[in-house]
Amino acid sequence: MAVLEAKDAADWTYRGEGAANIVLAYTGSSPRFVGKVLRIEKVLKNGTINDDGPSALTRHERLLWNGNLILAPTKKIAELLYVQHVMSPLLGPDHIDAGNLIPVSREFLESVKSKVLCQRPSWRVDAAKPNVLCDSALLISDHSIFPSGALKEENCISVEIKPKCGFLPFSRFIADENAIKSCTSRFRMHQALKLHQGQISEISKYEPLDMFSGSRDGVYKAIKSLFLTPQNNFRVFLNGSLKFGGLGGGTESTTCLTSEAFEDVLKSVILADDGTRTEFFLQLVAEAIFKSGLLDRLLDVQKLDLYDIEGAIHAYYDVVSQPCMVCRELGEDQMSGRYSLLHLFPLDESLKIVRNHLIAATAKDLSVMISFRPRENGDLESPYNVVFLESTNQTFDYKVSFIDLDIKPLKKMEYYYELDNQIVKLCTQMVRLKHQPENGASIEESS
Ligand SMILES: O=P(O)(O)O[C@@H]1[C@@H](OP(=O)(O)O)[C@H](OP(=O)(O)O)[C@H](O)[C@H](OP(=O)(O)O)[C@H]1OP(=O)(O)O
Ligand SMILES: Nc1ncnc2c1ncn2[C@@H]1O[C@H](COP(=O)(O)OP(=O)(O)OP(=O)(O)O)[C@@H](O)[C@H]1O
Ligand SMILES: [Zn+2]
Numbered sequence: 001m002a003v004l005e006a007k008d009a010a011d012w013t014y015r016g017e018g019a020a021n022i023v024l025a026y027t028g029s030s031p032r033f034v035g036k037v038l039r040i041e042k043v044l045k046n047g048t049i050n051d052d053g054p055s056a057l058t059r060h061e062r063l064l065w066n067g068n069l070i071l072a073p074t075k076k077i078a079e080l081l082y083v084q085h086v087m088s089p090l091l092g093p094d095h096i097d098a099g100n101l102i103p104v105s106r107e108f109l110e111s112v113k114s115k116v117l118c119q120r121p122s123w124r125v126d127a128a129k130p131n132v133l134c135d136s137a138l139l140i141s142d143h144s145i146f147p148s149g150a151l152k153e154e155n156c157i158s159v160e161i162k163p164k165c166g167f168l169p170f171s172r173f174i175a176d177e178n179a180i181k182s183c184t185s186r187f188r189m190h191q192a193l194k195l196h197q198g199q200i201s202e203i204s205k206y207e208p209l210d211m212f213s214g215s216r217d218g219v220y221k222a223i224k225s226l227f228l229t230p231q232n233n234f235r236v237f238l239n240g241s242l243k244f245g246g247l248g249g250g251t252e253s254t255t256c257l258t259s260e261a262f263e264d265v266l267k268s269v270i271l272a273d274d275g276t277r278t279e280f281f282l283q284l285v286a287e288a289i290f291k292s293g294l295l296d297r298l299l300d301v302q303k304l305d306l307y308d309i310e311g312a313i314h315a316y317y318d319v320v321s322q323p324c325m326v327c328r329e330l331g332e333d334q335m336s337g338r339y340s341l342l343h344l345f346p347l348d349e350s351l352k353i354v355r356n357h358l359i360a361a362t363a364k365d366l367s368v369m370i371s372f373r374p375r376e377n378g379d380l381e382s383p384y385n386v387v388f389l390e391s392t393n394q395t396f397d398y399k400v401s402f403i404d405l406d407i408k409p410l411k412k413m414e415y416y417y418e419l420d421n422q423i424v425k426l427c428t429q430m431v432r433l434k435h436q437p438e439n440g441a442s443i444e445e446s447s
Helices: 006-011 059-064 067-071 077-092 106-119 122-125 178-184 185-195 216-228 256-268 277-292 294-302 310-317 323-328 349-367 412-434
Strands: 012-017 021-026 036-042 099-104 128-132 136-141 157-161 234-238 242-244 365-374 384-387 394-403
Touching: 006 012, 006 106, 012 036, 012 106, 021 106, 021 136, 059 310, 059 349, 067 077, 077 099, 077 136, 077 294, 077 349, 106 128, 122 128, 178 185, 185 412, 216 277, 234 256, 242 256, 242 294, 256 277, 277 294, 277 310, 277 365, 277 384, 277 394, 294 349, 294 365, 310 323, 310 349, 310 412
Parallel strands: none
Antiparallel strands: 012 021, 021 036, 036 128, 036 136, 099 136, 157 234, 157 365, 234 242, 365 394, 384 394
């Protein structure tokens, strides 16, 4: 297979990035790449890529994941197989493109690296850079457009949503002092910590419990809030170009200026008067999400996290055959204390608990892309779903895809436990302060 060379970099433009990857869109004319994006791995500026020897997975990860995954010769192949064999059956293969690994040269990556530098958010540049030592990158369908083949030019508007965790944890292993977790969503609590640490300047209005409520009104409320405070949870693209939200990360709350500009963008898609298009568009997005039923499916996968990190962390220490650091810190006897039930499970059960926790973690962090294109009266049968926007009397084809289904490393379990602790401690403290008359804290119960 032809390797991408330095000269090929001219045909790829910056589409966006997350913590772990940079994504490029194809602008050339090679049929091999038209309608595709290229996902390039990043490496931390002051760190190295996790490489545990010839096999992609660590010894303990090989216990956790079975089948083809454990035979994968590289981390990238293991990730691809994870999407194909673990996430895709759970979420529905019709909505997922695991992609293909294609060879890339160092010169191509160097060229891309300098080309995209000025478009990347500075905090992302400070944190990580494209890994120019990679010999492959992932070629995936560009979900922000419809596959070409259309006879006429048509506008495709697509929305990217990172919905985060949509339920309140129900594990009996949640400590009494952490009871706030059973009435406030993780997203809202994490917002408080992010604000406290200066990672955001304002609390998001978004509530994942509305998005996953299974009610039309709940979904609409969630979409409306995402529009007002998009952070890194909401973006809109028109024919693949970002028109709303943060390129490569989060963004500030919506201002009059940004909403006016967006109203203008919608001109080519929503047939309505100035001042009403955004409202109608948000109705369209909410209706498609509600109708697709896809969030119900996503929620089921998120709920594989039956034990919460407060339970799963004990199973983790058994999986990695180490004394439980949490029991030690809490002064609990591993074999007779509060968490002994978990430590007495056979290894198979501990593996299942941790495996499900990590799968749920992927499902809590992925994004959904919903793309729309207007249908005209004379259009023939469509292979896509159809949604009707009553307010404008328009019909749209729509398709929904999941992106960013990355496998989470086993060693992240300890980090998850610490982060959870940090979030819950801060929020519990804030609620306590709130009950003191002179203070007004911003954490609110979700239900
Ligand atoms: O821990 P969370 O909930 O903050 O999620 C992380 C995300 O933060 P955010 O959605 O902004 O809160 C975070 O997103 P950002 O970098 O903040 O855009 C990543 O998605 C991270 O995953 P990974 O380390 O790249 O595998 C995510 O880490 P995981 O928890 O999914 O491993
Ligand atoms: N298949 C795709 N089609 C269209 N756009 C995509 C696709 N995959 C990714 N993108 C765009 O690129 C951005 C970054 O991709 P992605 O979320 O996979 O990065 P990441 O580093 O793995 O994210 P995270 O921070 O969650 O680890 C996305 O937010 C989205 O805008
Ligand atoms: Zn323990």
